[in-house]
Amino acid sequence: MNLALVKYNAGNTQSVLFALERLGITAQLTNDADELMAADKVIFPGVGEAGNTMKHLKSLGLDVILPSLKQPFLGICLGMQLMCRHSEEGDTECLGIFDLDVRRFVPRNHEKVPHMGWNDLSVADHPLLRDLSDPHMYFVHSYYVPESKHSLASAEYIHPFCAVINKDNFYAVQFHPEKSGAQGQKLLENFIGL
Amino acid sequence: MLKKRIIPCLDIKNGRTVKGINFVNIRDAGDPVELGALYAREGADELVFLDITATHEGRKTFVELVRDIARHLNIPFTVGGGISSVEDVTPLLQAGADKVSVNSSAVRRPELIDELVDAFGSQCIVVAIDARLKDGVWTVFTHGGREPTDKELFAWAREVEKRGAGEILFTSMNHDGTKNGFAVDALKELSEQVQIPVIASGGAGSMDHFKEVFENDSADAALAASIFHFKEIGIGELKDYLKNNNIAVR
Structure with a gap:
């Protein structure tokens, strides 16, 4: 298994590396186009602010490379x-x-923002989400993806929103599987098995 | 539904937990990684590690410890103690901490909050506030509750929020150590005055105290130290108790 972790100024890179290590996987931390294209799987972590982070991704040319990738991408x-x-x-x-x-x-109704803590998921039947009994994950975010046809799982805070989305080889989760206990670990394991 | 969080707090000195006794099911209760992992297994939602070491060598040990905790723990954790600059925070987050908490240094120089938020984002900046109620006024204290300041709790909390903090950890010095319950009224007021999550601290003595602070949304999370370390309350039984009382917990 050649798993690449996209290297940029994301805040939680180390936590994701450790979570993969607990699953017995040593990920390659890289922003090299050839290395990313050659990987079996790619994980794109992220903690931070959208505007500055996009600028940083563009300066590395990743805004072109990432959408062109063909392998399972999370x-x-x-x-x-x-x-x-x-x-x-x-x-x-x-x-x-x-x-x-x-x-x-x-x-x-005076709900706190950020949405911070553990919340339930309503999940679709999908290999990425299999064997999650009573699924709940750890969230920290102030922005959200509204419900859409791409949704594989939704959560509810103030209103329903997308917790997991999928299109072709691209998967994305709003919560932090690397910090979501056994359930998060299971999801990462499922992704690796895709 | 978003769950209320239970957060054990561990004091660390020279890489070892300070409190904590009589844990039969772990080898070394003085080992923060083992104790943290035990709490995580029992259902703790997050952990806080406070470094009370004063020395430079102690700090380096703490960063190593943070890396070790992140390697083994699969739930979020906050680290605090002695943080007064962006330079102090960088190695802690790089080592795998999810959030950092600041207290005295933010009171002394409030711009620190803005600098940390700009550098790392709101989501990982917790501002801890210690305050004491006297003659109807909640006065903010620093240096572990030893030094009074000219700041008032609610005004300081609003300022902290405005400067971008992601969360407030409020310890009532009137309640801390009493085991008579959290400062529910002040917490309720605080939760209404700010839009960011509030962690209750100080006064937990029974499971009912946790129920009380979560009812009516006085707090989003509750922190305690000795009652968990001395096994007066088990985290598993606390979660069951809260569930049975219709409080949303995981």
Whole structure:
């Protein structure tokens, strides 16, 4: 298994590397186009702010490389949001892999923003989500992907939103599987098995 | 539904946990990684590790420890103690910590919050506030509750939020160590005045105290140290108790 982790200024790279290590996988941390294209699987982590991060991705040429990849690809948290068309955060044009727009949570009844903590998922029957009994994951985010036809799992905070999306070889999760206990670990294992 | 969080807090000195006794099912209760892993297995939602070491050597040990914790733990954790600059935070986050907490240094120089938020994002900046109620006024204290300041709790909390903090950890010094329950009224007021999550700290003595603080949304999470370390309350039984009382927990 040759698993590449996209190297850029994402905040949670080390945590994802450790989570993969717990599954017995040593990932290759790289932003080299050839290495990314040659990998069996690619994980695109992310913690941070959309605008600055997109600038950084462009400076590395990753805005062209990432959408062209053909192997199973998993975006995490900000990674998921950057795979969409546009984000309200910093009015940012993103990678456009999903034709979706990322919005900021607007409280209706004094709900706190960020949405921080463990929340339930309603999951579709899909190999990425198999064997998750009572699925719940750890979220930290202020922006969300609205419900769409690409959804494999949804969660509810203020209103329903996409927790997992999929299109062709591209998968993305809003929560942090690397920090979501045994269930998160199972999801990563499922991704590796795709 | 978003769950209420239970957060054990571990004090660390020279790489070892300070409190904590009589754990029969782990080899070394002084080992923060083992104790943290035990809490995670029992159902803790997050962990806080506070470094109370003052020395430079101790700090280096702490960064190594943070790396070790991140390697073994699969739930989020916050680290704090002695953080006063962006340079202090970088190695901790790189080692795998999810959030950092600041306290005295943010009171001394509030711009620190803005600098940390700009550098790392709101989601990983927790501002801890210690305050004491006297004559109807909640005064903010620093240096582990030793030094009074000219700041008032609610005004400081609003400022902290405005500067971009992602979360507030409020410890009531009137309640801390009493085991008579959390400062529910002040927490409720705080939760209404800010839009970011509030962690309750200080005063937990029974399972009912956790129920009380989560009812009416006085807090989004509750932190405790000694009652978990001394096994007065097990995290598993606490979760069951809260569930049976219709509090959403995982």
